[in-house]
Amino acid sequence: MRPENILALTLAGICCKRGSFHIDPTRPVERALITHAHSDHARAGHGAVLATQETLDLMRLRYGENFAGSTQAVRYGEALALDGVTVTFHPAGHVLGSAQIAVEADGLRIVASGDYKNVADPTCAPFALVRCDVFITEATFALPVFRHGDPGGEIAKLLHSLAVFPERAHLVGAYSLGKAQRLIALLRQSGYTNPIYLHGAMESITRYYESRGIALGALRAVRGADKAELAGTITICPPSALNEPWARRFPDPVNAFASGWMRVRARARQQGVALPLVISDHADWDGLTATVAATGANEIWVTHGQEDALVHWCGTRGLKACPLDIAGYGEEEDNGEATE
Amino acid sequence: MNRFAELLDRLAYEPARNNKLRLMTDYLRSTADPERGWALAALTGSLSFQHAKPGLIRQLIAERTDPVLFELSYDYLGDLSETVALMWPAQHSPLPSEGRSASRDGGKPGEGGHDGEVGNPSPDLADARSTSPSVVDVQELTLTSVVETLTTLGKAQLPQQLARWLDSLDETGRWALIKLVTGGLRVGVSARLAKTAVAALGTADAQEVELLWPGLVPPYVNLFAWLEGRAGRPTNADPAPFRPPMLAHALDDSDLATLDPADFLAEWKWDGIRVQAVAAARDGRQIARLYSRTGEDISASFPDLIDALHLPGAIDGELLIRRAGRVQPFNVLQQRLNRKTVTPKLLSEFPAHLRAYDLLADGDQDLRGLAFAERRPRLEDFVARLGEERVDLSPLVAFANWQDLAAARADPTAAGAGADAPAVEGLMLKRRETQYLPGRPKGPWWKWKRNPLIIDAVLMYAQRGHGKRSSYYSDYTFGVWAQGDSGDELVPVGKAYFGFTDEELVQIDRYVRRNTTERFGPVREVVHKPDQGLVLEVAFEGLQHSTRHKSGLAMRFPRINRLRWDKPPAEADRLERLQSMIAQIERGLAT
Ligand SMILES: [Zn+2]
Numbered sequence: 001m002r003p004e005n006i007l008a009l010t011l012a013g014i015c016c017k018r019g020s021f022h023i024d025p026t027r028p029v030e031r032a033l034i035t036h037a038h039s040d041h042a043r044a045g046h047g048a049v050l051a052t053q054e055t056l057d058l059m060r061l062r063y064g065e066n067f068a069g070s071t072q073a074v075r076y077g078e079a080l081a082l083d084g085v086t087v088t089f090h091p092a093g094h095v096l097g098s099a100q101i102a103v104e105a106d107g108l109r110i111v112a113s114g115d116y117k118n119v120a121d122p123t124c125a126p127f128a129l130v131r132c133d134v135f136i137t138e139a140t141f142a143l144p145v146f147r148h149g150d151p152g153g154e155i156a157k158l159l160h161s162l163a164v165f166p167e168r169a170h171l172v173g174a175y176s177l178g179k180a181q182r183l184i185a186l187l188r189q190s191g192y193t194n195p196i197y198l199h200g201a202m203e204s205i206t207r208y209y210e211s212r213g214i215a216l217g218a219l220r221a222v223r224g225a226d227k228a229e230l231a232g233t234i235t236i237c238p239p240s241a242l243n244e245p246w247a248r249r250f251p252d253p254v255n256a257f258a259s260g261w262m263r264v265r266a267r268a269r270q271q272g273v274a275l276p277l278v279i280s281d282h283a284d285w286d287g288l289t290a291t292v293a294a295t296g297a298n299e300i301w302v303t304h305g306q307e308d309a310l311v312h313w314c315g316t317r318g319l320k321a322c323p324l325d326i327a328g329y330g331e332e333e334d335n336g337e338a339t340e
Numbered sequence: 341m342n343r344f345a346e347l348l349d350r351l352a353y354e355p356a357r358n359n360k361l362r363l364m365t366d367y368l369r370s371t372a373d374p375e376r377g378w379a380l381a382a383l384t385g386s387l388s389f390q391h392a393k394p395g396l397i398r399q400l401i402a403e404r405t406d407p408v409l410f411e412l413s414y415d416y417l418g419d420l421s422e423t424v425a426l427m428w429p430a431q432h433s434p435l436p437s438e439g440r441s442a443s444r445d446g447g448k449p450g451e452g453g454h455d456g457e458v459g460n461p462s463p464d465l466a467d468a469r470s471t472s473p474s475v476v477d478v479q480e481l482t483l484t485s486v487v488e489t490l491t492t493l494g495k496a497q498l499p500q501q502l503a504r505w506l507d508s509l510d511e512t513g514r515w516a517l518i519k520l521v522t523g524g525l526r527v528g529v530s531a532r533l534a535k536t537a538v539a540a541l542g543t544a545d546a547q548e549v550e551l552l553w554p555g556l557v558p559p560y561v562n563l564f565a566w567l568e569g570r571a572g573r574p575t576n577a578d579p580a581p582f583r584p585p586m587l588a589h590a591l592d593d594s595d596l597a598t599l600d601p602a603d604f605l606a607e608w609k610w611d612g613i614r615v616q617a618v619a620a621a622r623d624g625r626q627i628a629r630l631y632s633r634t635g636e637d638i639s640a641s642f643p644d645l646i647d648a649l650h651l652p653g654a655i656d657g658e659l660l661i662r663r664a665g666r667v668q669p670f671n672v673l674q675q676r677l678n679r680k681t682v683t684p685k686l687l688s689e690f691p692a693h694l695r696a697y698d699l700l701a702d703g704d705q706d707l708r709g710l711a712f713a714e715r716r717p718r719l720e721d722f723v724a725r726l727g728e729e730r731v732d733l734s735p736l737v738a739f740a741n742w743q744d745l746a747a748a749r750a751d752p753t754a755a756g757a758g759a760d761a762p763a764v765e766g767l768m769l770k771r772r773e774t775q776y777l778p779g780r781p782k783g784p785w786w787k788w789k790r791n792p793l794i795i796d797a798v799l800m801y802a803q804r805g806h807g808k809r810s811s812y813y814s815d816y817t818f819g820v821w822a823q824g825d826s827g828d829e830l831v832p833v834g835k836a837y838f839g840f841t842d843e844e845l846v847q848i849d850r851y852v853r854r855n856t857t858e859r860f861g862p863v864r865e866v867v868h869k870p871d872q873g874l875v876l877e878v879a880f881e882g883l884q885h886s887t888r889h890k891s892g893l894a895m896r897f898p899r900i901n902r903l904r905w906d907k908p909p910a911e912a913d914r915l916e917r918l919q920s921m922i923a924q925i926e927r928g929l930a931t
């Protein structure tokens with residue numbers, strides 16, 4: 001049995017013909033298994049959507065009640081039989097509800113990991129290692145220059161800046177699903193108890209996280225706050241809002257941005273970021289290579305990002321590796337999700 | 341070292357001067373001696389050790405990384421220090437607060453059961469991430485030990501030592517260390533700014549620190565002690581100190597009516613760099629220094645001029661380039677200023693020249709208490725005694741009334757500036773009876789600049805500003821009409837980011853956002869057609885030929901003078917008008 005007979009690439013993305021489903025398809029299909037709710041992986045308009053309860057809820061929040069013909073919630077570890085193919089979902093540690101999807105048939109197991117990170121995150125279930133024959137991995141930060149380091153240190157940088165500039169507002173750009181809530185949770189972990197302000201685009205998703213039992217402390221909407229009130233506070237907003245007229249309501253703001261991309265100085269400068277915070281929801285180079293090795297897979301398929309470096313690295317370890325060219329992945333990280 | 345690295349990192353991203361100051365002051369206040377002193381030395385460029393070559397850094401990384409991965413990474417980042425700092429294999433992974441293994445913080449919502457083969461976490465993973473034999477007993481590397489080691493280290497030991505340090509630092513620490521040892525520490529902080537930051541530890545002002553500075557040595561323990569009120573003021577044994585300069589106010593034509601021409605002397609204001617040239621003798625040895633207007637010691641860049649300063653005294657003057665007896669315009673001087681190393685070729689192509697305005701000290705005698713009318717003959721005498729071709733007197737401009745002076749300002753060539761007229765920026769009016777007063781007192785000195793040159797141009801591109809302006813499109817590229825291959829087209833002739841009011845900024849920003857035709861990163865192309873677009877009245881101080889710009893010319897100090905909402909772009913100026921302005925300027929006639 002060849003893995004290509006179980007999963008293959010179609011125009012819509014990764015497809016399991018035998019099980020009649022796609023994983024994270026980039027155009028509407030009959031039946032879609034969705035790893036997580038980021039917009040490059042979870043699109044509206046499919047016939048049936050199978051995903052974790054959180055992913056379904058988050059898709060509903062973003063796309064409205066009728067985002068799919070039908071939905072089915074899948075628990076982590078629960079085995080689904082789909083036309084002779086067994087499918088299980090396992091935590092990916094990326095954002096709330098994120099899953100790796102293991103597909104098994106004829107004694108062969110392929111894991112499509114979606115986006116993942118193998119470091120602790122107080123806002124989602126930790127990454128679970130699933131041993132497999134073929135591992136499909138993302139490659140967003142697959143260059144050895146991407147080492148995300150300790151997020152606690154980055155939070156300390158933000159708090160230090162707040163102490164040096166107590167009269168300035170601190171605006172932190174963060175993707176509205178996952179990063180924003182993790183940032184708040186990290187701030188709470190480090191002992192910051194003041195109210196944290198939210199851009200309008202963050203509110204509903206953040207409230208949803210809270211409804212799933214994730215404590216985020218005192219949160220306030222920026223809307224309606226006056227300029228003086230915002231001095232010395234932290235506001236979380238979509239990255240694009242940092243340079244929008246919206247930012248003018250803040251007193252002399254310090255622009256921060258929490259992203260793995262902030263490791264690249266030119267990138268931080270180009271975006272006018274004064275306080276780059278290297279905090280990512282994707283595995284860094286060390287995380288990717290350690291995970292790839294630990295799955296025991298001898299064949300690696302590499303999706304969105306810096307495929308070349310990871311494919312090369314696999315070669316040096318005697319692993320068979322090839323890039324999977326799926327148009328449309330990874331765009332969320334790049335463009336952010338703008339607007340209120 | 342890590343704290344210093346964090347400071348550098350933060351300074352490198354912070355655009356605003358005031359915020360840079362506060363970051364430095366915060367660091368200096370919260371860091372102990374001697375570490376902060378070495379940091380101050382690094383920021384003021386006062387460290388002296390042999391710098392490592394980039395080749396060494398490259399070699400070190402080549403020994404430690406896969407060449408294909410290195411090339412891919414270097415290609416991606418395009419900066420060697422940054423690539424090496426990030427790629428350097430971690431030896432010492434400081435145990436993070438959140439933990440690097442996949443194990444902590446279980447029990448989150450949505451967690452289900454796992455079958456036998458699903459491990460959580462994997463022992464493999466935990467191993468690969470957080471155990472390292474050198475974690476224990478790694479003493480934190482200090483800037484002090486780096487500097488002390490570098491000053492004594494032999495060349496042969498450098499590679500090994502550097503590698504050991506890189507092993508012990510994190511990403512930011514490695515970046516800062518590489519910048520430091522290769523001499524590439526540029527984080528947008530001038531020595532003057534760093535001195536201003538240290539002055540803020542106490543109640544001193546930057547000027548006092550500046551005056552003491554030549555007598556101080558790193559790590560400046562006595563300076564910190566004085567600023568923090570723990571000891572007396574360090575004595576400045578420097579015989580060739582910088583003296584705070586006297587500055588002028590800009591004159592409006594309307595001010596003239598209130599002034600009596602008989603009270604004033606006038607001289608040309610030259611378009612170079614205001615400097616102070618100081619010479620003295622110490623222990624039988626001759627010392628000479630050239631200071632910028634802000635007190636920065638720029639002697640090392642002008643050895644040719646330094647050689648000419650052999651008479652003890654202090655001249656206030658203008659630094660210029662003079663070739664074949666003729667003072668060159670500012671853009672020529674700029675070509676010498678931008679060089680890092682002073683080569684013999686540079687010295688002969690761009691000979692430095694000092695045009696003297698004033699004499700602050702003659703030998704041991706401080707002249708600042710004398711009236712200008714008394715200092716002037718002293719200056720004339722001093723320059724004559726010096727007898728150096730490189731140092732000459734800025735001539736006085738004779739006038740009986742303001743009409744005479746206005747005529748001189750309109751045509752400096754005819755009023756005595758002769759062939760040097762293109763380097764005349766305007767006139768200085770100095771009250772005969774006033775002493776040399778540091779700072780910018782209102783009344784005694786006036787600068788009367790030549791009329792700015794003005795054109796109407798069309799807004800073509802807008803870029804987001806920095807710092808407080810980062811939410812506004814505040815940098816504007818503008819163009820004028822020129823004959824193109826297919827009829828008239830706009831060619832960019834300059835960029836301006838000031839001159840407008842806050843209110844106008846908001847108006848332009850709104851216009852840019854509503855009339856964007858394309859986006860390139862932080863830049864927006866703005867509609868610019870004959871019947872659609874925004875006309876800007878642009879004022880500028882000078883104009884010169886330039887091969888670097890498509891238009892073939894470059895403006896000096898362009899600024900937005902007025903928004904011409906009323907004017908259709910088709911009626912904006914043409915390139916030919918600018919070309920004829922250049923011709924006029926070269927004849928010394930333009931106003
Ligand atoms: Zn994602």
Ligand SMILES: [Zn+2]
Nearest residue numbers: 040115329330
């Ligand atoms: Zn993705």
